[in-house]
Amino acid sequence: MRFLLGPDGFPDLRVNAFFASAKMRNRSELTNRDYARGVCLWLNFLNVHGRHWWEACEDDVEEFQFWRMTDPANAGRVQATTFSKDLAACKKFYKWAATRYRVIDPFADAEAPRAKRHASVKWLDPAGFARWRDLGLRGYDLTAAVDPAWKGRNEQRNAAFADGLAGTGLRLSEWASVIVPELPQNTAGRAYFTCRLADSCGKGGYGHKYWMPRNILTATLAYIEGARASAIRRAQAAGRYDTVPGRQIVAVDTTRGGSVRSTDRTGQANRTAFNDLGPAARRRLFVETGHGITPLSLWLNEDGLPRDAHGWHHTFTDANERIHAMGLGGFTCSPHMARHSFALRWYSIGKLATAGRLHDLTEDEARDFREQFGDTWHLVQTMLGHRSVETTKNVYLEPFRSLDVELLLAHAEGFPISKFMAEVFASHPRVRTDPLAVNR
Numbered sequence: 403m404r405f406l407l408g409p410d411g412f413p414d415l416r417v418n419a420f421f422a423s424a425k426m427r428n429r430s431e432l433t434n435r436d437y438a439r440g441v442c443l444w445l446n447f448l449n450v451h452g453r454h455w456w457e458a459c460e461d462d463v464e465e466f467q468f469w470r471m472t473d474p475a476n477a478g479r480v481q482a483t484t485f486s487k488d489l490a491a492c493k494k495f496y497k498w499a500a501t502r503y504r505v506i507d508p509f510a511d512a513e514a515p516r517a518k519r520h521a522s523v524k525w526l527d528p529a530g531f532a533r534w535r536d537l538g539l540r541g542y543d544l545t546a547a548v549d550p551a552w553k554g555r556n557e558q559r560n561a562a563f564a565d566g567l568a569g570t571g572l573r574l575s576e577w578a579s580v581i582v583p584e585l586p587q588n589t590a591g592r593a594y595f596t597c598r599l600a601d602s603c604g605k606g607g608y609g610h611k612y613w614m615p616r617n618i619l620t621a622t623l624a625y626i627e628g629a630r631a632s633a634i635r636r637a638q639a640a641g642r643y644d645t646v647p648g649r650q651i652v653a654v655d656t657t658r659g660g661s662v663r664s665t666d667r668t669g670q671a672n673r674t675a676f677n678d679l680g681p682a683a684r685r686r687l688f689v690e691t692g693h694g695i696t697p698l699s700l701w702l703n704e705d706g707l708p709r710d711a712h713g714w715h716h717t718f719t720d721a722n723e724r725i726h727a728m729g730l731g732g733f734t735c736s737p738h739m740a741r742h743s744f745a746l747r748w749y750s751i752g753k754l755a756t757a758g759r760l761h762d763l764t765e766d767e768a769r770d771f772r773e774q775f776g777d778t779w780h781l782v783q784t785m786l787g788h789r790s791v792e793t794t795k796n797v798y799l800e801p802f803r804s805l806d807v808e809l810l811l812a813h814a815e816g817f818p819i820s821k822f823m824a825e826v827f828a829s830h831p832r833v834r835t836d837p838l839a840v841n842r
Contacts, residue, residue, distance in 0.1 A: 403427075404438035409449060416503060417441070417455070420495050430607075431682045432575055432711075440491025443470075456505040463492075463508050471515065482515040489514055526735055526743045528820040529836040531568050534735045535561055537728065538721025544728060544838060556704060560717050562618075562625040563701060567740035569618040571748075571786050572599065574737035578711035579603040579681040581698040582626065583654050588619055595619055598659075599787065602680040609677060610787040622700070630702055637706025638694045646707070648686045651695070662687060662698075681711065733837050745786055746833065 405418045420426065420441075426434055447466050448455055469476055470485050489512060496507040526534060536542040539560040541552030554560075566577050576599055586595035594613045601609035637643055652662035660676035679687070685708035687698040699708035714737060722734040824835050 404434055406438065406442055406445065408445075414455075416499065417445070417495075420498050423498060425494075425498060430602075430680060435712075436487050437491035437494065440488035441495050443488055444492050456503065458508045459506070460508050460511065463512050467512075467515070486514040524739050524742065525746045525833045526568075526739060527824055527833055527835045528743075528747060529824050529839060530733075530834045531735065531740065531743055532820075533836040533838060534721070534725065534733065535564050537730070538725050538735070539564055539717070556629065556717075558625050558629045559701070560721075562621040563714065563717075564735075564740060565621055566614075566618050567737055568744050569615045570597075570612050571741055571744035572612055573605060573741060574714055575681065575711045576603055576605070576787075578701055578709065578714060579684055580700050581676070581679075581684050581687070582700050583656055583660055583698065584676060585622065585700070586614060586619065588616075588623060592616065600677045600679065602678055603684075604787065606789075608787065608789055612787065626700070630700075633702050633704055633706040634696055635693075635706075640705075642706055643688060643695045643697070646686065646688070649688055650686050651690060652687050652698070654689060654698070684708075685710070730837055733834065741786070 404421045405413060406421075407413050421434065421438060426437070429437075444466060445455055447469065448458060448462065451462070451465075453462065467485065467489075470480055470488065471482070472479065489509065493509045493512065496505070496509050499505055500507045536546070537544075539554075540557045541549050541554045543549040563577065566572070567574065570577065579600070580603075584597065584600075586597055589595070593616055595616070597612050597614050599609045599612055601607050604610060643649070650662075650664050652664045655661050655663060655673075661673050662676070662679070663671060663673050665671055674683075685697075685699055688695050689698060690696075697706075697708050701709045703709045703713070718736055725733055824839070828835060
């Protein structure tokens with residue numbers, strides 16, 4: 403449970419009662435984290451201005467928004483989408499507190515600022531992403547050779563994780579929550595594997611299908627057999643798994659969507675579906691094997707313990723700093739940027755497939771075709787796991803249209819998509835390609 407301490411080192415029990423409430427306990431770990439940060443920012447802001455949270459008024463809210471988004475004196479100004487998270491946290495807190503402590507809700511009439519998310523979206527084309535990964539995560543130098551000064555120890559894990567983001571389109575928290583039994587079987591002759599994200603791990607509780615390319619699966623399996631197995635052996639030898647808080651030893655059943663079975667202190671057997679296991683619960687799941695206790699979490703820290711999703715932000719930051727030190731300023735990537743790049747790739751494939759079908763049609767027939775396919779299939783929306791196609795169009799690319807997923811998977815196989823995208827988007831101001839290839 404999150405909790406806050408005041409500047410005097412003491413907690414305000416009323417504030418922390420909000421985080422201990424059933425309303426917050428039923429929300430996801432990510433939401434609890436975001437709400438705690440938002441409320442903390444608000445309380446700090448009020449403290450600087452000498453006001454208590456139960457004394458705040460609408461003017462304070464307006465000043466808070468100005469400081470967060472516009473104030474030139476604030477070097478950490480944020481965009482509308484970030485401030486909207488702070489606003490949502492404070493609105494929930496005051497709505498909860500108003501009836502319990504009879505305080506005025508200063509956020510009652512506050513409205514979220516209009517977001518312009520498309521303006522901040524950036525992409526890497528496939529060649530650009532591959533270069534970023536090799537330089538930042540694999541320790542390559544500008545000549546594509548391994549840098550002799552490279553001291554990284556987790557390049558296999560980090561590269562597999564980053565490639566998975568760009569290859570599946572999953573969000574950071576979603577890909578980080580996958581457990582080993584949820585990976586598909588590596589069946590020969592298949593280029594893509596259909597997977598399913600659990601509702602309890604999806605944004606807003608929305609699980610969905612996603613598609614994993616063969617190269618992503620094989621790299622992940624190689625990590626399981628290599629760096630992950632080594633980390634587990636070290637953890638077993640050190641006895642780390644014996645002291646994991648809330649550890650559960652379970653048996654895995656992969657039939658009917660998958661589930662885990664455990665026995666409580668009374669001897670009662672319990673079964674929980676993969677779909678109902680949230681990220682925090684998954685990090686506490688272990689199985690008994692012939693080689694000792696092993697975590698079900700796919701992604702582990704170097705010490706063998708399950709890796710919290712937030713740790714991946716540090717991985718990307720370190721990679722960006724390394725690349726900047728190599729003289730490639732501005733050549734950066736974030737976890738969500740990998741998702742953007744996934745969307746751009748499939749948008750390009752969709753355009754190619756559509757263009758191939760329209761080649762012999764008249765202008766009127768082509769227009770009818772676009773309307774029919776645009777109304778029926780929404781490829782990128784489906785592959786990104788958006789509930790609404792409007793989100794896909796407004797946030798990523800306005801002209802997104804889609805065709806049948808399986809059809810486009812077949813079109814993508816063998817097509818020189820990297821070369822095509824490097825040429826088409828070479829002059830686009832927000833699409834970054836391989837800077838070394840451009841220089842040559």
